[in-house]
Amino acid sequence: MEDINTEELNTDILLKKKGYKITPARTAILDIFIKNKIPLTAYEICKKLDKLKTIGDINEATVYRTLSSFEKGGILKKIDLRKDRAYFELSNDHHHHIVCTNCGEIEDFKESNEMEIILSQIVKKSSKFKNIKEHSLELFGICRACN
Amino acid sequence: MEDINTEELNTDILLKKKGYKITPARTAILDIFIKNKIPLTAYEICKKLDKLKTIGDINEATVYRTLSSFEKGGILKKIDLRKDRAYFELSNDHHHHIVCTNCGEIEDFKESNEMEIILSQIVKKSSKFKNIKEHSLELFGICRACN
DNA sequence: TCTTATTTGCAAGTCACTTGCATTTGTGTT
DNA sequence: AACACAAATGCAAGTGACTTGCAAATAAGA
Numbered sequence: 167m168e169d170i171n172t173e174e175l176n177t178d179i180l181l182k183k184k185g186y187k188i189t190p191a192r193t194a195i196l197d198i199f200i201k202n203k204i205p206l207t208a209y210e211i212c213k214k215l216d217k218l219k220t221i222g223d224i225n226e227a228t229v230y231r232t233l234s235s236f237e238k239g240g241i242l243k244k245i246d247l248r249k250d251r252a253y254f255e256l257s258n259d260h261h262h263h264i265v266c267t268n269c270g271e272i273e274d275f276k277e278s279n280e281m282e283i284i285l286s287q288i289v290k291k292s293s294k295f296k297n298i299k300e301h302s303l304e305l306f307g308i309c310r311a312c313n
Numbered sequence: 314m315e316d317i318n319t320e321e322l323n324t325d326i327l328l329k330k331k332g333y334k335i336t337p338a339r340t341a342i343l344d345i346f347i348k349n350k351i352p353l354t355a356y357e358i359c360k361k362l363d364k365l366k367t368i369g370d371i372n373e374a375t376v377y378r379t380l381s382s383f384e385k386g387g388i389l390k391k392i393d394l395r396k397d398r399a400y401f402e403l404s405n406d407h408h409h410h411i412v413c414t415n416c417g418e419i420e421d422f423k424e425s426n427e428m429e430i431i432l433s434q435i436v437k438k439s440s441k442f443k444n445i446k447e448h449s450l451e452l453f454g455i456c457r458a459c460n
Numbered sequence: 461t462c463t464t465a466t467t468t469g470c471a472a473g474t475c476a477c478t479t480g481c482a483t484t485t486g487t488g489t490t
Numbered sequence: 491a492a493c494a495c496a497a498a499t500g501c502a503a504g505t506g507a508c509t510t511g512c513a514a515a516t517a518a519g520a
Contacts, residue, residue: 187486189498208477225500230477232498246393246449251476264435264442273441278434284427285452288411294420295411298454302393305432307445334466334517355508372469377508379467398507 184239191215191224195232196241205245205253205263205272208233247272247304262302266309277303331386338371342379343388352392352400352410352419355380394419394451409449413456424450 177196178188186192198214199206206214208229215224233254236242243257247265264273281303289298324343325335333339345361346353353361355376362371380401383389390404394412411420428450436445 294456295454298452301452303450305445305448309441
């Protein structure tokens with residue numbers, strides 16, 4: 167799954183490149199992800215869409231369908247932050263999260279080369295797997311503000 | 314959260330030690346986790362309970378309540394394997410999983426010392442967190458059998 | 461055995477997410 | 491510019507894992 171450079175592309179060109187039809191819903195949703203550099207839930211997307219004056223109402227079902235379609239197309243990545251809702255973020259660079267189990271604050275961190283080496287060693291030792299496609303790594307703690 | 318040595322303790326002693334009242338449901342559910350060394354869902358627990366001749370019917374709600382109570386008490390750990398249901402396993406040793414995204418096969422792997430060192434370095438670099446309580450690390454790929 | 465707080469069963473409820481279907485809309489074609 | 495048609499959307503109903511209120515049952519200390 168090739169990475170997306172969201173800095174250089176506008177939403178419509180990216181959608182076109184990925185073979186999506188350009189619709190107001192898709193443009194607006196992708197735009198929200200590009201402007202907000204944090205993980206977002208379907209519910210948060212809906213709220214942000216409601217506030218937009220430039221666009222009519224977009225149905226909740228459409229948001230869910232768009233998110234899952236973007237995920238399948240490699241534009242978004244679904245992440246599990248141990249909350250009751252799924253979070254999505256742009257899949258344009260590989261990083262992980264530290265989540266405050268008290269207030270929900272999320273901080274990103276980059277994966278190091280050492281980490282990749284360790285992961286490959288784990289797979290080398292595995293009897294049932296010879297390679298892995300992806301992995302999730304999330305840290306949980308209490309942030310300084312809550313402490 | 315102190316680790317549990319399930320090898321040395323029988324279910325009732327462990328429950329008592331943790332301050333739980335001993336009930337048939339709790340004994341049976343904990344027993345299932347001790348005998349099955351794999352992550353299990355609430356649904357799988359229900360099925361296994363149904364098969365037991367030694368015990369009457371145990372309600373689904375009781376299973377959910379017991380699982381979440383055991384989780385809160387540190388006996389079980391909830392893990393996210395990117396499926397539609399929550400998995401639980403005994404929290405008696407720290408390990409992670411490689412999951413086949415095709416057939417669902419799960420393999421455990423131990424965390425290395427290098428990994429712990431890397432994680433502590435990540436936290437050292439963090440501006441918002443000064444320590445973490447736990448972390449999740451799951452690898453996803455296609456197992457040899459499916460390949 | 462008694463007492464009381466806890467646990468359980470049952471049924472109804474919740475909530476994120478999905479889906480069937482009729483209508484609308486992008487987009488390539490004429 | 492209009493057409494045709496597959497794809498996208500809105501709406502409402504459905505799904506499924508999980509939760510909860512409440513009355514009845516029960517574990518465990520007195």
